[in-house]
Amino acid sequence: MKTVAILSHENVAAELSILGDWLNDRQLTFKRYYREQSWSADEILEADFLIVLGSPNSTAVGFQCESAPSEIELTNRFIATGKPYFGICYGAQILAKAIGGEVARREIKNIGFKEFAAKTDVIDSGSWMLWHEDMVLPESIEAVSGAKLHGVDAGAAIAFNKENAWGVQFHPEVDGDALGRMISSIGVAEEKWRPIADAMNEDDQAHRARAYELFDLVSGIN
Numbered sequence: 342m343k344t345v346a347i348l349s350h351e352n353v354a355a356e357l358s359i360l361g362d363w364l365n366d367r368q369l370t371f372k373r374y375y376r377e378q379s380w381s382a383d384e385i386l387e388a389d390f391l392i393v394l395g396s397p398n399s400t401a402v403g404f405q406c407e408s409a410p411s412e413i414e415l416t417n418r419f420i421a422t423g424k425p426y427f428g429i430c431y432g433a434q435i436l437a438k439a440i441g442g443e444v445a446r447r448e449i450k451n452i453g454f455k456e457f458a459a460k461t462d463v464i465d466s467g468s469w470m471l472w473h474e475d476m477v478l479p480e481s482i483e484a485v486s487g488a489k490l491h492g493v494d495a496g497a498a499i500a501f502n503k504e505n506a507w508g509v510q511f512h513p514e515v516d517g518d519a520l521g522r523m524i525s526s527i528g529v530a531e532e533k534w535r536p537i538a539d540a541m542n543e544d545d546q547a548h549r550a551r552a553y554e555l556f557d558l559v560s561g562i563n
């Protein structure tokens with residue numbers, strides 16, 4: 342693997358945190374692309390690995406944002422090459438739409454640092470951080486030919502893949518401190534996220550190990 346393309350916002354959910362440490366430790370070259378700036382799909386398609394990070398934007402029925410179709414099209418084109426794709430939170434929802442899945446708006450946000458019901462042993466069963474309002478419908482993933490569902494929580498698909506394209510609803514890329522900055526950036530009061538950030542920091546070493554294992558898996562690094 343030579344190059345990694347990372348698509349994100351400039352400020353919201355943009356920190357690489359644990360993911361950045363992994364990229365450096367694996368000596369991978371990466372380039373950032375931002376939703377607030379013009380980006381070239383053809384240039385991104387030249388990368389060996391595409392990572393799409395989270396967003397307050399939506400792909401849910403009735404709520405889909407104006408920019409979502411361009412990211413869905415990019416994802417379709419990228420996964421058609423067979424090269425690895427990794428979508429985190431919104432990036433997972435983009436992937437779900439690209440492969441024929443469905444995304445819906447939750448009545449209540451799903452928030453917490455917790456374990457989820459694993460359908461396979463591919464994803465480590467330890468705690469992961471969830472903070473999402475939209476959700477990928479599990480039954481829609483299972484209905485997609487060639488796609489596999491690896492975890493469910495509160496009615497949402499939490500981890501799934503189709504061949505080399507992987508999506509996770511949780512946030513393996515951040516530690517507790519980065520979570521606090523990410524959630525603060527969207528105007529959430531500290532008392533709301535502080536207990537989750539503290540729990541993540543208490544489990545930092547094990548969480549970091551789980552995240553590294555996941556990044557190795559989805560990138561194809563053995």
